Amino acid sequence: MTDLLAHLGRWSLGFFERLGRGHMFLVSLIAALPQLAVQWRLVVVQIWSTGVQSLSIIVVSGTFVGMVLALQGYNTLVDFGAAESLGIVVAKSLTRELGPVIAALLFAGRAGSALTAEIGFMKATEQLAGMEMMAVDPLRRVVAPRYLGGVIAMPLLATIFTAVGILGGFFTGVGMLGVDDGAFWSQMQASVTLKEDVFNGVIVKSLVFGAVVCWISVFEGYDAVPTSEGVSAATTRTVVHSSLAILGLDFVLTALMFNK
Amino acid sequence: MSRVCIPAGNARGQGWATGGKFLILCRHAQPRSPTASYQSAAPARGVRREPRILSVNVPANIPGDDPLVAIRDLRFSRGDRLILDGIDIDIPRGKITAILGPSGTGKTTLLRMIGAQLYPEAGTVTVDGQNVHKLDRKSLYALRKRMGMLFQAGALLTDIDVFENVAFPLREHTDLPEAMIRNIVLMKLELVGLRGARRLYPRELSGGMARRVALARAIALDPMMIMYDEPFSGQDPISMGILVELIKELNHALGLTSVLVTHDVAETAGIADYMYVLSGSKVIGHGTPDELARDGSAMVKQFLQGLPDGPVAFHYPAEEFTADLIAGSEA
Numbered sequence: 001m002t003d004l005l006a007h008l009g010r011w012s013l014g015f016f017e018r019l020g021r022g023h024m025f026l027v028s029l030i031a032a033l034p035q036l037a038v039q040w041r042l043v044v045v046q047i048w049s050t051g052v053q054s055l056s057i058i059v060v061s062g063t064f065v066g067m068v069l070a071l072q073g074y075n076t077l078v079d080f081g082a083a084e085s086l087g088i089v090v091a092k093s094l095t096r097e098l099g100p101v102i103a104a105l106l107f108a109g110r111a112g113s114a115l116t117a118e119i120g121f122m123k124a125t126e127q128l129a130g131m132e133m134m135a136v137d138p139l140r141r142v143v144a145p146r147y148l149g150g151v152i153a154m155p156l157l158a159t160i161f162t163a164v165g166i167l168g169g170f171f172t173g174v175g176m177l178g179v180d181d182g183a184f185w186s187q188m189q190a191s192v193t194l195k196e197d198v199f200n201g202v203i204v205k206s207l208v209f210g211a212v213v214c215w216i217s218v219f220e221g222y223d224a225v226p227t228s229e230g231v232s233a234a235t236t237r238t239v240v241h242s243s244l245a246i247l248g249l250d251f252v253l254t255a256l257m258f259n260k
Numbered sequence: 261m262s263r264v265c266i267p268a269g270n271a272r273g274q275g276w277a278t279g280g281k282f283l284i285l286c287r288h289a290q291p292r293s294p295t296a297s298y299q300s301a302a303p304a305r306g307v308r309r310e311p312r313i314l315s316v317n318v319p320a321n322i323p324g325d326d327p328l329v330a331i332r333d334l335r336f337s338r339g340d341r342l343i344l345d346g347i348d349i350d351i352p353r354g355k356i357t358a359i360l361g362p363s364g365t366g367k368t369t370l371l372r373m374i375g376a377q378l379y380p381e382a383g384t385v386t387v388d389g390q391n392v393h394k395l396d397r398k399s400l401y402a403l404r405k406r407m408g409m410l411f412q413a414g415a416l417l418t419d420i421d422v423f424e425n426v427a428f429p430l431r432e433h434t435d436l437p438e439a440m441i442r443n444i445v446l447m448k449l450e451l452v453g454l455r456g457a458r459r460l461y462p463r464e465l466s467g468g469m470a471r472r473v474a475l476a477r478a479i480a481l482d483p484m485m486i487m488y489d490e491p492f493s494g495q496d497p498i499s500m501g502i503l504v505e506l507i508k509e510l511n512h513a514l515g516l517t518s519v520l521v522t523h524d525v526a527e528t529a530g531i532a533d534y535m536y537v538l539s540g541s542k543v544i545g546h547g548t549p550d551e552l553a554r555d556g557s558a559m560v561k562q563f564l565q566g567l568p569d570g571p572v573a574f575h576y577p578a579e580e581f582t583a584d585l586i587a588g589s590e591a
Contacts, residue, residue: 125418
């Protein structure tokens with residue numbers, strides 16, 4: 001029993017110590033962001049690396065999610081004679097939940113893990129220490145551009161995911177299941193609002209997810225034990241912690257935004 | 261073949277201001293093959309040489325009683341393990357000082373203390389009159405611009421090529437026009453014999469070439485000192501010979517202060533002006549290579565002569581062998 005308590009105490013101390021370190025890291029990271037104004041090219045490179053290079057998985061996944069959503073929605077709505085409302089179901093589901101959440105989960109798996117592995121590898125091969133000895137702050141030169149690039153890329157990816165998802169739903173609903181295309185688009189237009197669904201649902205949620213996923217990713221890389229096992233463990237932690245954070249934050253944000 | 265004078269100072273004009281410090285390099289007209297850089301020091305007729313410093317005017321002011329780096333009563337632990345205990349070391353200006361010792365004795369830790377990448381539990385490290393562990397970030401970075409460090413693995417940035425690696429500190433710390441950066445980078449690469457490899461990526465370099473590129477990068481800002489972390493480990497004899505020559509010639513030509521952390525005794529003794537031997541967290545001997553060779557200490561003798569057994573035991577501490585075997589069979 002004493003051993004169990006001691007183990008629990010050690011685990012708790014380690015957890016809170018790491019949480020504190022992570023927050024101190026975030027403060028230093030945010031303080032370094034203004035300096036990127038003169039080195040904006042570094043951010044553009046990272047938007048390409050985290051955003052453009054994630055496009056294929058986002059587009060393919062978005063299309064299939066939209067198609068499946070339309071298929072399932074049609075099967076339910078048709079029993080109530082409301083198949084023409086398929087556009088609303090697809091658009092609302094994608095803008096409020098599936099678009100930002102699935103895009104963020106894919107982003108964590110594709111770009112977040114790559115960020116952790118890259119920074120962890122740079123640490124293991126002394127590239128970060130080398131920069132420090134050249135009087136170059138690795139937080140400013142390496143970490144901050146990757147963080148900001150990821151935060152900018154995330155809402156763009158979520159928007160693209162949502163848009164191609166709606167097109168996938170249109171293709172299945174109208175093209176395959178015979179829903180009237182005028183009803184599909186007009187009901188969607190009448191129901192989806194710019195502020196609640198597009199801005200709150202897609203943009204704000206994905207911006208928050210992007211900020212948290214990128215924070216976890218760069219911190220795990222920067223804090224990784226500089227060995228191959230250490231970098232591997234850090235990459236795994238990035239995907240697990242990011243996924244849990246996305247799902248937890250989604251509930252909180254949904255409760256705040258859409259609770260009537 | 262033609263001769264070209266290159267100022268040994270940096271692009272901010274320090275080289276010109278100090279006066280009298282000029283490297284005279286061989287410049288070759290024909291392009292160099294990648295393997296040619298491994299030619300021995302005395303090539304056959306018609307075979308190209310490494311870029312050699314033909315004449316050197318060493319700065320006159322190399323004081324002996326004003327060390328560039330002064331380490332006093334330094335103490336550092338990792339967990340329960342004491343790494344450094346009461347270390348006192350002086351690194352004289354303009355000389356090559358070697359810090360030798362078996363693996364795991366804290367030599368690299370000591371270098372990181374000098375660069376203020378690690379902080380000691382007790383003691384001081386003073387570089388050029390400044391206590392590095394008391395400096396604020398801005399002052400520390402200003403000091404680090406005057407300190408080069410060659411890491412064991414080279415620490416080259418893997419996503420950019422050789423040219424950009426050497427240009428990296430210049431782009432970060434100066435506003436020089438592109439044409440001048442190009443010239444400086446090519447001069448530095450010529451010094452280490454890798455001008456022809458400037459478009460290669462670090463993954464395409466051998467271990468020795470990577471260290472030479474890292475050396476070119478370390479001298480890009482013309483620092484006052486360079487710290488070498490195990491520069492010879494894992495090198496073939498040719499690469500090792502090239503590195504030994506480069507360290508010696510760069511030190512003398514540029515008026516640098518060099519700190520060499522290594523366990524390669526023979527190569528180091530050939531170029532070092534002064535040597536310290538670390539073992540068991542302490543300095544167990546120091547002196548010129550000749551003085552250390554005559555040192556009567558059993559520990560120094562064991563390390564310098566590479567004896568398998570001595571004060572540093574061959575066996576890691578363990579219980580008595582027979583008792584250990586019996587305990588295993590009973591289990």
